[in-house]
Amino acid sequence: MARVLINLPKAKRGEIVEIRTLIQHPMETGYRPKGDGTSFPRDIIRNFVCKLNGIEVFRADLFPAIAANPFIAFTIKAEEGGTMTFSWIDDRGRSQTETADFIVE
Amino acid sequence: MTRASFSRRAVLQAGAALGAAAALARPAIAQSAGRVVVVGGGFAGVTCARELKRGGFNVTLVEPSATYTACPFSNGVLAGLRPLSRQQFTYDALKKDGLAVVAQRATKIDGQQKRVSLSDGTILGYDRLVLAPGIDLRFDALPGYSEDAAQIMPHAWKAGEQTSLLRSQLEAMPDGGTVIISVPANPYRCPPGPYERASLIAYYLKTQKPRAKLIILDAKDTFSKQGLFQAAWKALYPNLEWVSMSSGGKVIEVDGGQRVLVTEFGRHKADVANVIPPQRAGEIAALAGATDRSGWCPIDPVTFESRQQAGIHIIGDACIAGGMPKSAFAANAQAKVCAVAIASLLGGQAPQTPKLINTCYSLVAPDYGITVAGVYRPVNGVLTDVEGAGGVSPADSSTAFRSLEASHADAWFRTITDEVFG
Numbered sequence: 001m002a003r004v005l006i007n008l009p010k011a012k013r014g015e016i017v018e019i020r021t022l023i024q025h026p027m028e029t030g031y032r033p034k035g036d037g038t039s040f041p042r043d044i045i046r047n048f049v050c051k052l053n054g055i056e057v058f059r060a061d062l063f064p065a066i067a068a069n070p071f072i073a074f075t076i077k078a079e080e081g082g083t084m085t086f087s088w089i090d091d092r093g094r095s096q097t098e099t100a101d102f103i104v105e
Numbered sequence: 106m107t108r109a110s111f112s113r114r115a116v117l118q119a120g121a122a123l124g125a126a127a128a129l130a131r132p133a134i135a136q137s138a139g140r141v142v143v144v145g146g147g148f149a150g151v152t153c154a155r156e157l158k159r160g161g162f163n164v165t166l167v168e169p170s171a172t173y174t175a176c177p178f179s180n181g182v183l184a185g186l187r188p189l190s191r192q193q194f195t196y197d198a199l200k201k202d203g204l205a206v207v208a209q210r211a212t213k214i215d216g217q218q219k220r221v222s223l224s225d226g227t228i229l230g231y232d233r234l235v236l237a238p239g240i241d242l243r244f245d246a247l248p249g250y251s252e253d254a255a256q257i258m259p260h261a262w263k264a265g266e267q268t269s270l271l272r273s274q275l276e277a278m279p280d281g282g283t284v285i286i287s288v289p290a291n292p293y294r295c296p297p298g299p300y301e302r303a304s305l306i307a308y309y310l311k312t313q314k315p316r317a318k319l320i321i322l323d324a325k326d327t328f329s330k331q332g333l334f335q336a337a338w339k340a341l342y343p344n345l346e347w348v349s350m351s352s353g354g355k356v357i358e359v360d361g362g363q364r365v366l367v368t369e370f371g372r373h374k375a376d377v378a379n380v381i382p383p384q385r386a387g388e389i390a391a392l393a394g395a396t397d398r399s400g401w402c403p404i405d406p407v408t409f410e411s412r413q414q415a416g417i418h419i420i421g422d423a424c425i426a427g428g429m430p431k432s433a434f435a436a437n438a439q440a441k442v443c444a445v446a447i448a449s450l451l452g453g454q455a456p457q458t459p460k461l462i463n464t465c466y467s468l469v470a471p472d473y474g475i476t477v478a479g480v481y482r483p484v485n486g487v488l489t490d491v492e493g494a495g496g497v498s499p500a501d502s503s504t505a506f507r508s509l510e511a512s513h514a515d516a517w518f519r520t521i522t523d524e525v526f527g
Contacts, residue, residue: 005353020370
């Protein structure tokens with residue numbers, strides 16, 4: 001599976017925290033010529049979803065202009081802790097899910 | 106055909122190209138007298154000033170320092186392979202040639218009146234102005250980093266005291282310590298420089314402190330001569346780790362007091378930290394109104410005249426030279442092209458379209474050299490890599506070949522510094 005980096009800081013209740021993620025992915029646009037008149041087939045991450053205890057808290061749709069190894073940073077308000085899941089799905093239907101404990105003090 | 110012979114042929118072609126440009130220069134330069142002020146006494150500024158002086162122009166070189174400390178090969182000083190004094194050059198030979206060298210700082214430029222103000226209040230008039238201010242470090246671009254923090258976590262990206270400081274920190278570090286080098290995103294001075302530095306520090310550690318570790322935290326995923334460097338590291342330096350941007354290597358903050366480097370995904374504690382911050386053109390270029398939003402200077406690739414300020418030429422690391430890297434070799438080549446163009450312009454002639462070459466030597470170990478060479482020409486207003494010319498050292502080479510390239514590197518340094526300062 002692709003390598004994933006997640007930076008999920010500890011939070012105080014009510015605090016706004018920034019969560020950072022990065023997945024290693026070529027983000028092939030579908031427009032890059034192969035040299036034989038055809039192009040490399042498109043293969044990008046289509047969407048990214050972050051859930052906390054099974055409830056979606058953040059979602060992003062990605063498009064071909066986004067660079068390889070997409071870095072996604074977003075903020076949430078820390079109301080409760082629990083299990084956070086991060087999922088990426090690409091054009092080939094491959095998905096990857098990582099989990100991390102979100103600690104709210 | 107092997108890649109070795111291919112790349113040698115390309116370099117020969119490149120040499121021929123620049124030779125042709127230099128031959129054109131003589132008759133053009135030898136004509137008229139015009140006043141040219143050159144600001145900055147590095148490889149670019151000194152080369153340009155001397156070329157114009159030889160052509161009979163009235164040239165003044167403005168440089169506040171009495172001594173120039175060269176960056177190329179200064180990584181060898183960090184590894185204890187050479188003393189800093191071998192990096193240092195004076196302007197005595199220029200003065201002997203009758204070139205006016207003014208030991209002041211340029212503080213203001215009036216492009217309308219064509220005047221340069223100096224720190225002692227002197228005002229110099231000019232017909233053409235050349236700015237070769239090199240780089241300034243962007244202390245504002247990396248939270249936590251500052252001139253004070255650079256005393257604890259040196260950048261050593263302008264050779265001199267900073268080089269000695271980093272060297273003494275490496276010497277004082279106990280065996281088993283961790284050295285971290287942080288590398289900025291492009292563009293910056295000397296693209297392969299951080300990796301040569303990492304190699305030579307790793308060589309020092311391997312021979313003197315074998316339990317120590319070296320980590321490169323990089324804001325990029327690819328770099329100059331990457332394949333050659335990585336193959337060498339694998340063979341020579343098992344304690345060297347490169348962390349690319351997509352592996353979380355981009356440093357976004359530093360804590361000078363703790364020698365901690367904060368990346369997007371973690372914190373790294375160093376015993377010796379070499380923080381190479383983002384850079385921009387030397388300040389005088391901005392004061393002249395010659396920098397754009399990037400902090401660097403857009404230029405016409407035929408004359409190196411500013412795209413923003415008529416009559417002002419920018420050469421060396423400060424200019425946006427398209428595909429050409431910010432190197433001493435490139436600065437020297439640009440200075441010659443710029444001198445020829447200024448001679449043509451002052452003589453009322455149309456400047457010739459140039460071809461420029463660059464070669465960057467890097468040492469991976471004292472007897473292990475690798476190179477990248479390129480040829481560049483203006484295409485649609487941008488200096489563009491000539492396809493098929495140049496190239497890098499072959500991947501599969503004998504130790505004798507690597508050793509030969511190391512001696513070529515040494516010969517190059519002696520040659521260029523003799524040409525520029527001797």
